[in-house]
Amino acid sequence: MNEHNIRESMDAFVESSERTPGIETLADCCLCGENCSSLLQLRNHLGDHQRQLALFALPPLNSEEHDSDEDVELGASGSSDDNSSVVNEGQDEDFVDLDQPQEVGFFPSIHQQQATQAQQNYPVEGRPTIxxxxxxxxxxxxxxxxxxxxxxxxxxxxxxxxxxxxxxxxxxxxxxxxxxxxxxxxxxxxxxxxxxxxxxxxxxxxxxxxxxxxxxxxxxxxxxxxxxxxxxxxxxxxxxxxxxxxxxxxxxxxxxxxxxxxxxxxxMELNEEQVREEEELLAQKRLELKVLKEKTAREEDEEALLRKRLDLGILKDKQERDEEEERLKREEEHIRKKYERKRPEEEERILEKYERKRLEDKRRRQKEEEELEELRKRAVQAEKERIAKEAAAKKTAAEEYGLKIESEAKEAED
Structure with missing residues (x-):
């Protein structure tokens, strides 16, 4: 197809677009005269012609001598080559492989040249595979x-x-x-x-x-x-x-x-007062544990002595009872001296400080409880006053409303 044929095809397209189509001309192609069975088939047929013209309108890719030879070959082939180059829409296109370029199918001669040139410029061996x-x-x-x-x-x-x-x-x-x-x-x-x-x-x-x-x-x-x-x-x-x-x-x-x-x-940054307080607290805990152990041991010894005194009544001989009584007195004196020893001055100071701190904490808790009780009483009193004020306000409003109704009733009677 040369330039003259392309111009004639374009004129035919313009003429067919300006003409109002009738029922008898819907099935005839204005370019090649082919009879189409339906309007959809005619539309597809005309689209193939437009695609063919658009592809030939593209600029050439090769040299002028090669293009002229190719134009001569295409002109000699006629419209049969043009019709054979059109791709059917119902046919699936071939996907291009990564390893070997293939022809697409629109125009075999042009695409074969492009594939050959691409294969020469970019060899397959240098491409990374999957x-x-x-x-x-x-x-x-x-x-x-x-x-x-x-x-x-x-x-x-x-x-x-x-x-x-x-x-x-x-x-x-x-x-x-x-x-x-x-x-x-x-x-x-x-x-x-x-x-x-x-x-x-x-x-x-x-x-x-x-x-x-x-x-x-x-x-x-x-x-x-x-x-x-x-x-x-x-x-x-x-x-x-x-x-x-x-x-x-x-x-x-x-x-x-x-x-x-x-x-x-x-x-090095510890406070000496904090260290001393911690040491005193530790000594105080140890002393409390020691006093508790002594108290428990003393109670156990006194209980054992009481049992022995109860067993003393079983003896019938007066001399044996007197001897046993004397021995129990000596044992009781020994227990008293054992558990009523004089404590060191350091222990007395720790116990005194602990007792003073305990009393201070007790007074502080009592004071806090008194303050909380006072606050609670004030809150209760304030709530009572609020309730009384609301009741008085409601009562006053009710009285005013009653007086208003009475005055309106009197005015209505007058």
Missing amino acids: SELAERRRMQNRIAQRNYRRKLKKKFEDFERRAASSSAPVNPADQGDYSRRSPDIPAEELGYAGVGERVHEDDDHLQRSQGRRRIIPDDDDGARALDDDAPYKPPSIERSYPDFTEYDLRSHDNLGTSLRPGYHADP
């Missing part, structure tokens, strides 16, 4: 999982080390004895009076917590054990706290608060 891309993705997934496990293991170890250093108390065996480094300050003022008793328990607890850590090997055994198609999971744990691992928290040189985390307690 299997190579899948293998590359699988290797990247395994490498990412291995790096994620190593990073996670490092963060776990860092977190457990920081948690162990913060939860465990300061061990004098690790950082040295403060009393030896500063002989002018006694150990009691530094707050180490009860530290020596807890050293072994804290060490055992630290060893047990370290023994329960999860150990992840450095090799790639876990990656080999994973499935090749396992999905990639990016790391979701981010560091949200400063790193203090470069500082030795137990060393004597880094006792300053600028190098310590906020949760690490410094024994």
Whole structure:
């Protein structure tokens, strides 16, 4: 099809669009005169002609000499080649393979040349196949999982080390004895009076917590054990706290608060009054336990002595009863002296302070209860006054309403 035929086809299209179609001309093609059985078939037939004209209107892809030869061949072939080049809509199109380009089917000569030129410019051997891309993705997934496990293991170890250093108390065996480094300050003022008793328990607890850590090997055994198609999971744990691992928290040189985390307690900053109060409270608890034990033992001894006195009435001989009575008196005196010993001055001071504090707490609770009772009484009185005011207001309103009704009734009668 040359340029003259294209111009004639376009004129025929314009003429057919300007003409009002009738019933007798709906089944005839204005270009080739082909008889169509229905209006839908005629529309598809005209669409094929338009597609053919649009494809030939595209610019050429090859050189001018090759284009001229191709135009001559196409002109010699006639309309039969044009009709054979049209693709049927009911026929499925062939999908282009990744490895080997194929012709599409609109115009075999042009598409065959394009496929040949593309195959020469882009050889198939240099293209990555589907299997190579899948293998590359699988290797990247395994490498990412291995790096994620190593990073996670490092963060776990860092977190457990920081948690162990913060939860465990300061061990004098690790950082040295403060009393030896500063002989002018006694150990009691530094707050180490009860530290020596807890050293072994804290060490055992630290060893047990370290023994329960999860150990992840450095090799790639876990990656080999994973499935090749396992999905990639990016790391979701981010560091949200400063790193203090470069500082030795137990060393004597880094006792300053600028190098310590906020949760690490410094024994040098403890208040002496607080330490003394804690020691007195501990001594008071021990003394209470001791007094309770003495009271229980004394009650048991007195009960045993009473049983012996009851058994004394069984003896019939007066001499034996007198001897037993004398022996029981001596035993009773021994029990009295045993449990009524003179307490040290320190114990008396602690007991006196404890009794004074107990009385102060009792008076304070009584005062608070009295204040609460007074507030409750005031609230009840205020509620009663409010209820009385509301009742008086309702009564006044009712009286006013009654007077108003009476006045209206009198006016109505007048």
